[in-house]
Amino acid sequence: MVRKSEEIGKVRGERPMDNQMKLYSLVKKLYQANFWEDYWDNDIIGIQLPNREDPVFISILGKAEQNFGFLIYRNLEELSYFFETSNRADFDEFSSMIELLQTQKCISLNFEDRQEIPKEEYEKIKASGTTFRGKKAWPVFTDYKPGYYPFTIDEKDVPFLITVFEKLIETANDFRTSLQIYEKEQETYKILMRTYKKDGSYEDGLYVVPEAILEGIVDTETDHAAIKLTDFEIKRANTQKMAHTIWELDIDFIGVPVVPPNGGRPMFPSLLIVADAKNGEVICSEFVEPRDVEKIQRIVLQLILAQNSKPPKIVVDATRYFKIAAYLESLLTALDIELVPLRKLPLISVVKADMLEYFKE
DSSP: OOOHHHHHHHHHHTOHHHHHHHHHHHHHHHHHHTGGGTOOTTOOEEEEOTTOSSOEEEEEESSSSSOOEEEEEOSHHHHHHHHHHHHHHHTTOOOSHHHHHTTOOEEEEEEEOGGGSOHHHHHHHHHHTOOOOSTTOEEEEEEEOTTBOOBOOOTTHHHHHHHHHHHHHHHHHHGGGGGGGGGSOOSSOEEEEEEEOTTSOEEEEEEEOOHHHHTSOOOTTTTTOOOOSOHHHHHHHHTSEEOSOEEEEEEEEOSSOBOOTTOSSOBOOEEEEEEETTTTEEEEEEEEOTTOHHHHHHHHHHHHHHHTEEOSEEEEEGGGHHHHHHHHHHHHHHTTOEEEEESOOHHHHHHHHHHHHHHHO
């Protein structure tokens, strides 16, 4: 039987203020550990907690450049965003900050100068009673989610971060003597992993990152989406003649965040835009929900009917080819239309630049 004093202690341990005090105390210990003196950002640490299906993965920032901090990937799907960012950065494929933001899905802890700390973050630090002093020594938490503006972390993330940071301090310190594993040539990508058991004991080993994760973003919700339209709609579109033209098509976020009507986290609107290369005109521009596969497919089909013809090819930006293919490839195959990646869309790139200037005004 649990005594009342123990019950009270448990309740107190769950209070938000107590959690904030514990969180920032751990943050200070992480800062003082100077892990960035030894770890590169791709020396990922894996921590398997006993109550989670996937491991948690941590990248330590600061050795390559003076941006000190940690990136916390909560599962394998989020880790795929780490490799997506790395793969595209190697080929300098990011044309804008908004495009870079769409390949980040994690919680970040960065250390900044005092004057760069948002007021809300400063109030949390102050209320915690933990002191931070010096240049690049003040913590800022940010939650990154594709399609949304970088935002402060949710209160429900605090207990999770406390658990991770408690384990990270001892794990990263112990692994300092094993970092040579990352310097060796490997056929597979292996990371140092510590697996914790329910009794608090642990085992150390190497975790082989699945090939699919190494390739970049894994989107299980839209991968190989089936045709969401009726057979009648497909047959009707297939009666249209094949035109001597090429369509440019893009589905991308507009780089100006908006607050949803009901409030909450600002989001980046997603725009589907289609241009006809033959006449040099935009024939469609419509805001869509990124995962609304049926609406995206129906817009394309209705556009074919409105034009009284279908193009033999639709070209898309190569960096978004796989995402767009997930929405449209099944439909376009049924319509005998080829989907082709291009490094840059001549018409749409100009239109989007003009559109961004309009939204800024």
